[in-house]
Amino acid sequence: MIIREVEKPHLKDLIKKPERQLEEFLPGVKVIGSGKGAIAIILKYLIEKRIIRTKLDEAMVADWIGYWVYNQIQSFVRPTKRFSDRTKVIFVYHQYGFPQNMDKILEFANDKKLIVIEDCAHALASCYKGKPLGSMGDFALYSFSKWFFCFALGGVKSKFEDFSDYVDKSISGTPFGLTTIKDLAKFLYERSEFSKNKIFKKYANLFLSMSYSLYSDAIKPSRLAKSLLRFKLEKEINVRQKRYYNFFDQTKDLGICDHLEKEGITPYVIPIRCSESKNKTLVRALHDKGIMTGLYYFDMNRNLLAPKFEQCVWIPCHSGISDKDFSEIIDTVIKTLKK
Numbered sequence: 001m002i003i004r005e006v007e008k009p010h011l012k013d014l015i016k017k018p019e020r021q022l023e024e025f026l027p028g029v030k031v032i033g034s035g036k037g038a039i040a041i042i043l044k045y046l047i048e049k050r051i052i053r054t055k056l057d058e059a060m061v062a063d064w065i066g067y068w069v070y071n072q073i074q075s076f077v078r079p080t081k082r083f084s085d086r087t088k089v090i091f092v093y094h095q096y097g098f099p100q101n102m103d104k105i106l107e108f109a110n111d112k113k114l115i116v117i118e119d120c121a122h123a124l125a126s127c128y129k130g131k132p133l134g135s136m137g138d139f140a141l142y143s144f145s146k147w148f149f150c151f152a153l154g155g156v157k158s159k160f161e162d163f164s165d166y167v168d169k170s171i172s173g174t175p176f177g178l179t180t181i182k183d184l185a186k187f188l189y190e191r192s193e194f195s196k197n198k199i200f201k202k203y204a205n206l207f208l209s210m211s212y213s214l215y216s217d218a219i220k221p222s223r224l225a226k227s228l229l230r231f232k233l234e235k236e237i238n239v240r241q242k243r244y245y246n247f248f249d250q251t252k253d254l255g256i257c258d259h260l261e262k263e264g265i266t267p268y269v270i271p272i273r274c275s276e277s278k279n280k281t282l283v284r285a286l287h288d289k290g291i292m293t294g295l296y297y298f299d300m301n302r303n304l305l306a307p308k309f310e311q312c313v314w315i316p317c318h319s320g321i322s323d324k325d326f327s328e329i330i331d332t333v334i335k336t337l338k339k
Contacts, residue, residue: 002194003329004292005269007320009149009190025125025233026142028157029134030167031226033174033182033218035121035143035154036072040216042117042139042156043076043089045166051115052077052088059089062304064297065119068212075216083112092137092304093119097267098260099128101303102136108305115139121146125237127264139163146268148236148318149190150228151183153221167219174220182218183225185211232319239319240266243326247315250330254337259300271298271312278337282313285336291316291329 002008032038043059046052058080059073073079073091080087090109092100109116116137123133124147134140134157142155156167185207192204244267248257256272274282279295286293293316297309315329 002290002292003316003321003325004193005314005316005318006146006190007148007318008194009187025237026155029140029142029155030157030164031144031153031155031221031229032167032171033154033179033221034152034215035141035146036068036212036215037219038141038143038154038156039069039072040076041167041170041219042141042158043073044170044216045158045160045163046089046115047076048166049160056086057089058084058087059091059117060087060114060304061091062093062095062299063307064095064299064309065091065093069119071212072216087112087114089115089117090304091117091119093121094123094126094133095299095302096269096271097123097126097265098271098298099123099126099133099302100299101301102128102131104303104305106136117141122268123266124233125241125266130264144229144233145186145225148228148232148320149187150232151222151225152186152215152218153225153229170219171221174218178214178218179220179222182211182214183222236319237266240317243317243321244270246326247317247330251333254334256333256337259298267317270315270317271296272315272333273298273300273310273312274337276311279311279313281339282333282336285332286313286329289328289332291332 032041043052055077058078060083061073061079061081063081070079077089092105094100106116118134118137118140120134120140121143126133139156139158144150144153144155188204189208192201195201244265247270248262251257256274259273283294293314295311296314298312299307300310301308
């Protein structure tokens, strides 16, 4: 058994038919080719509107986001962790599906006249004080393929009235074949992550890395990817919410979720905080059970303006895990930390 932070892709998924419309769960969201493509299309729009004027302008970003995200931003504007008179944009990363302190961030952004982009790559259906994440900034971006197998797929929305037409125009201008290359690379990479074939892993990873250079132009989503999104989205949200509350309740005496909200959260993973002496022991125990996790860093302050990163252990909670296996994960955590 191998359980990662996302589900294993299955070919049988490709024949499933959608049951609901996306608008019911993602009002106002335009589905596009990838999350990285979402970053690109937002920044291209801001350049066209002359809000970003040169590549020397800056975008404030969090300390703890992926290398490829920084790389995509840098194609259009300089990422920075400190405000200056060149800063035009602030990326608000809702890490693992847990909300940033939007009161403080919006106050800061309004004072400095910054465009607010909510990075909801890890936040499909979480809230901040009753408001859905993605509804408070000027823009929101999504990365659906981080949540479940749907090839490479992302989404965008904005409070700017002409942004929707801009996205439609960009989609229609996607060069032929880019969508196929992008989705094939993503599919082979996801399959390779569950394979023991080292050669397959190596070349699938290289193919994916090469395909990233296409993401800012590969804006058009495939019909199959959109179909998978419609089919899986509601179930994924429900399963993750249920498992989060279950995990929270069963481990409340351990104090490992005291830094997390109990309500209004749909987690990408559950970032638990243990004592430093227990962290590595728990990671080893989970690895022995086939759970792919490790030691990561989570912003306990939930404020990219004044972060406080502390070590955490990821607990996966996606729908690709059976109820039995998730119960075993909880049992492993409890038994390990009570020793």
